[in-house]
Amino acid sequence: MIRLSDIHKYYRSGEQSLHVLKGIDLHIQEGELVSIMGSSGSGKSTLLNILGVLDSYDQGSYALAGHSVTNLRETQAAHLRNKFLGFVFQSFNLLPFKNAAENVALPLYYQGVGRKERNYRAEQYLEMVGLSDRKHFMPNQLSGGQKQRVAIARALVCKPKVILADEPTGALDSRTTQEIMSLFKEVHRLGNTIIIVTHEPDVANQTHRQIYLKDGRVTTADQVHLQHEAVAI
């Protein structure tokens, strides 16, 4: 589903250039539930943005669901995001002036789906995340967990190939985190490919594969586990 090979990413600011990703090779198959971990500043978000076709990379190659993602025009990138990708953010990013159902329906608008169909599908997905009774609530009338459920419904509504979540539980308490993780696992059981960036081992442990970023490179899970254990002892 996702194949990265030798991805390099630099951030340039004036004369200086920051080498953030130093050759990432990554292969994620359809239906996988994967987490990306790593210390702050290790490049997790950068990597996720590249996967999400929100950012470009300087070297290497990226194939998403068989489509090569290189030098895309903005419009092409937008179509790719709309068709293949669903995003879940730490701070939910719901539009404050739209109610839950309208927020969920928004990506369908950019697919040119008619209003009736949009509302119908939005309600379906709200029901799936257990919020069918809140569909007319505005975001400020919802709790953090509920907002994130709406966001997940929105990420799912276009039936994307991959769901990308950047610290989706970062703003939630541990009980709500657990609820959201349960929801992710349920979504995964339905056959979705999910990539979650997280700081929390609890979250990472509930995924089937953990990818560790260190110093702009992927280190094997085992090595890091060993390091953790060594520290523990």
Place this chain on the structure above:
Amino acid sequence: MFIDTEKWQEIFRTLGQHKLRTALTAFGVFWGIFMLTVLLGAGKGLENGVTNGFPRVSNFINIWSQGTTQVPYQGMPIGREILFDPGDAAAIVKNVNSVSLVKGQNSIGIWGGTPPYTVYKSKNGAFAVQGGFANIEGIQALRIIKGRSINAFDEQQRRKVVLIGQRVVEQLFSKDEDALGKDITINGISFTVIGVFESLQRGNEQQQEERIYLPNDTLRYAFNQIGWVDNLIVVPKPGVHARVAEEEAKKYLAEIHKVSPDDKGVLDSFNLQDEYDKVQGLFLGITVFSWVVAIGTIFAGAVGVGNIMLIVVKERTREIGLRKALGATPASIIAMIMQESLLITAVAGYAGLVVGALTIEAVAKMLEASGGNSGFFSNPEVDFQTALMALAVLIAAGVLASLLPAAKAAAVNPIVALQDE
């Protein structure tokens, strides 16, 4: 795009959510268009006011001889007095291409002599008498209010008929007496009144309405001016500028009267078209000025719209970033912003147009009610064409106003926009 009701509902909702902002923006544009309409309407009023002061047909030239030759020419001595021959008129028409009609004019008491006594029954007065011709109304700026004007038969047959001003009527006839068909006596010679006129020469009405017109040849033969014509009225061919015809006719006259081309002081002339053009130029100036001022105002309004839209885009950066992450193309973002500001400019501008037109109309009504149009201002109006122009300017302003903010919006980087602080 314009029948996509959902899109419009969305736009209306966003605008509705920011009522104050929308209202302030709209007011800038409203004011600009309002000013434009009022200025153009007022300019038109000024134009109408001044135009009314000019004769309706201004496209003629008057040529006269004003003295003796100063330069010897073709063996002729200096000090010769130049008089136009009665045959000159026909000769000019025949030989000068740019001219369509020439009429001689003689007078008693205008370009020489004193106004003769005119008598009707027991009343009399001294009125200037001037030679006329068919279709005199346009050139002398008068209107027949009773009877008829001089016609070609009157001219050909040297009929003893006169066209008299209404002040002449007042002085010679009692109130309940009809002047038409009556015989009046000028210097002892009897003439029949065929028509009464009022003057359209602004500022010269009284003088003209105390005048008597009769066919020029009638005048010449009746009052012993058979040998010469005092001056000439020359009408250029359609499409020929009066100045061209003026020069050519004068050149021809100088030739046949053996006046040296260098002897500039002999033949004098004026044409109203020059004056008319000057005034037209003034109106053009007024119009251009109005447009410049008004377009300035509109642009200021548009800049206001642009400014506010920039703030809007900045405020909505996160929303725009999110929309892009969810699959909004740059084009759809641009369309969103453009449609918003176009809607504001269109609605506000249209309101400005309507209110401006109503204001102009109200002023026109008030002018009419207060005893008509004062000297230099009458019938302010906004014509359809002006309204269309204003609308075009408005739409251009709307597009301009939204260009920069829309580009800014399209360039929003979703990563930056969605970054958590």
